[in-house]
Amino acid sequence: MALDFSIIPGILPALLLGARLTVQLALIAVAIGLVIGSFVGIGRVSGNRVIRTITGIYVDFIRGTPLLVQLFLVYFGLPSLIGRPVPPFTAAIAAMGINSGAYVAEIVRAGIQSIDRGQMEAARSIGLTYAQSMRYIIFPQAFRRVIPPLGNEFIAMLKETSLVSVIALEDLLRKGQVVITRTFRPFEIYMAVALIYLVMTLAISRLVAWSEKRLKVVD
Amino acid sequence: MIRTSGLQKSFGSNHVLRGIDITINPHEVVVVIGPSGSGKSTFLRCLNLLEKPTAGQVFFRGQCITDPHVNVNEVRTEMGMVFQRFNLFPHMTVIDNITLGPAKVRGVSLEEARETARVLLDKVGILDKENAYPSELSGGQQQRVAIARALAMKPMAMLFDEATSALDPEMIGEVLDVIRTLAEEGMTMVIVTHEMGFANEVGDRVIFMDEGVIVEEGPPEEVLGQPQNPRTQAFLSKVL
Ligand SMILES: Nc1ncnc2c1ncn2[C@@H]1O[C@H](COP(=O)(O)OP(=O)(O)OP(=O)(O)O)[C@@H](O)[C@H]1O
Ligand SMILES: [Mg+2]
Numbered sequence: 001m002a003l004d005f006s007i008i009p010g011i012l013p014a015l016l017l018g019a020r021l022t023v024q025l026a027l028i029a030v031a032i033g034l035v036i037g038s039f040v041g042i043g044r045v046s047g048n049r050v051i052r053t054i055t056g057i058y059v060d061f062i063r064g065t066p067l068l069v070q071l072f073l074v075y076f077g078l079p080s081l082i083g084r085p086v087p088p089f090t091a092a093i094a095a096m097g098i099n100s101g102a103y104v105a106e107i108v109r110a111g112i113q114s115i116d117r118g119q120m121e122a123a124r125s126i127g128l129t130y131a132q133s134m135r136y137i138i139f140p141q142a143f144r145r146v147i148p149p150l151g152n153e154f155i156a157m158l159k160e161t162s163l164v165s166v167i168a169l170e171d172l173l174r175k176g177q178v179v180i181t182r183t184f185r186p187f188e189i190y191m192a193v194a195l196i197y198l199v200m201t202l203a204i205s206r207l208v209a210w211s212e213k214r215l216k217v218v219d
Numbered sequence: 220m221i222r223t224s225g226l227q228k229s230f231g232s233n234h235v236l237r238g239i240d241i242t243i244n245p246h247e248v249v250v251v252i253g254p255s256g257s258g259k260s261t262f263l264r265c266l267n268l269l270e271k272p273t274a275g276q277v278f279f280r281g282q283c284i285t286d287p288h289v290n291v292n293e294v295r296t297e298m299g300m301v302f303q304r305f306n307l308f309p310h311m312t313v314i315d316n317i318t319l320g321p322a323k324v325r326g327v328s329l330e331e332a333r334e335t336a337r338v339l340l341d342k343v344g345i346l347d348k349e350n351a352y353p354s355e356l357s358g359g360q361q362q363r364v365a366i367a368r369a370l371a372m373k374p375m376a377m378l379f380d381e382a383t384s385a386l387d388p389e390m391i392g393e394v395l396d397v398i399r400t401l402a403e404e405g406m407t408m409v410i411v412t413h414e415m416g417f418a419n420e421v422g423d424r425v426i427f428m429d430e431g432v433i434v435e436e437g438p439p440e441e442v443l444g445q446p447q448n449p450r451t452q453a454f455l456s457k458v459l
Contacts (some may be wrong), residue, residue, distance in 0.1 A: 104298075118304055121306065125300040126295065129292050136323065
């Protein structure tokens with residue numbers, strides 16, 4: 001069977017609609033991840049052993065288990081526990097947000113720890129509290145260093161959202177599958193799907209590289 | 220002004236300070252010398268509690284600051300510290316480095332903090348660099364900013380940990396000049412240094428530390444000129 005890409009323009013709107021959901025899911029997941037990850041990341045370097053242990057368990061659990069299993073836990077597992085179904089979109093952003101939180105936490109932890117110890121000591125030696133030293137000295141410097149890895153995390157999340165196609169959310173991949181059942185052109189359509197993912201991830205990495213350069217100015 | 224009693228510090232099984240008793244009087248300049256690893260930095264860092272002593276007490280202006288109820292942050296505002304590697308805040312301009320403490324800790328208005336900062340920058344001889352970033356300055360200039368940053372808190376005492384060791388030789392003088400001026404103004408100071416000539420010149424008292432204890436102390440002409448202890452003699456014969 002010869003390749004026939006002439007069908008692509010006709011199905012492109014459907015795919016782009018899926019791509020929109022993909023981007024939405026990734027954005028919301030990483031936004032939730034940023035909130036969770038900032039707190040957990042700070043907790044990972046806390047002086048309090050209990051906080052360090054609890055946050056450590058969370059990070060290890062999430063990073064040590066597949067996202068697909070986590071998604072099933074929320075979508076199929078949780079309903080039996082709480083006695084009512086969890087809508088697919090809610091399940092997807094919950095699972096992916098909590099998942100992203102662990103990866104962001106590691107990025108935040110590494111960012112904080114990459115700042116020279118002397119910075120904290122100098123801040124403390126002029127009488128700033130731990131919290132003030134974090135806020136005025138450590139975070140602003142760590143922030144510049146976490147931009148690139150956070151960009152990578154966003155790219156990873158964007159690709160991982162394709163997992164939600166198994167819980168019937170019409171993301172980019174799922175849209176592609178649906179279209180294939182109508183057109184019987186799997187190669188062309190999966191190729192188109194892949195290219196749309198590629199365009200999105202390339203755009204993000206360009207954006208990250210650009211912002212990295214902007215932030216380098218004072219360093 | 221500062222007194223330690225039976226001050227000890229261990230890192231795990233490494234017993235770094237083995238009981239330091241010393242009294243530093245107001246307006247006194249105490250110079251601490253000793254071989255690498257003898258615990259000089261650790262001693263200095265115990266004075267403003269950047270390191271938590273494992274045993275013994277530190278008193279500052281009569282108050283036992285090793286007492287757990289003491290507000291360490293308040294104490295630190297009264298003890299300026301200057302580090303070997305400057306530790307300026309690289310994301311802030313020179314003037315912001317200096318005003319941060321007064322503004323955030325002392326609650327001084329930014330206006331007033333900036334005025335004080337300019338006076339201090341003038342004093343350390345780099346008034347023209349107030350809007351530069353630390354990376355745009357030479358080592359000597361950075362260290363002078365670091366001194367100004369510490370002075371901006373109007374501390375009662377200053378601690379210097381090898382403030383010139385990371386500097387190129389031609390920049391050592393400009394930093395020593397600033398410290399010398401402070402000595403003349405009567406600032407209470409504890410200075411860890413390898414500059415024996417400078418120790419001799421500005422020190423009211425020299426302390427020779429080795430293996431976590433004070434081996435010998437006294438006026439510079441005695442400790443540096445006619446050391447009594449064989450360990451002091453051995454150390455000085457190596458560095459002089
Ligand atoms: N944070 C730390 N953790 C573990 N060990 C430490 C720490 N800080 C210092 N030490 C150890 O304490 C000992 C004394 O170190 P210190 O820095 O006080 O010596 P020093 O006299 O200042 O030496 P130098 O002249 O090289 O600066 C060394 O053996 C060092 O390895
Ligand atoms: Mg030292």
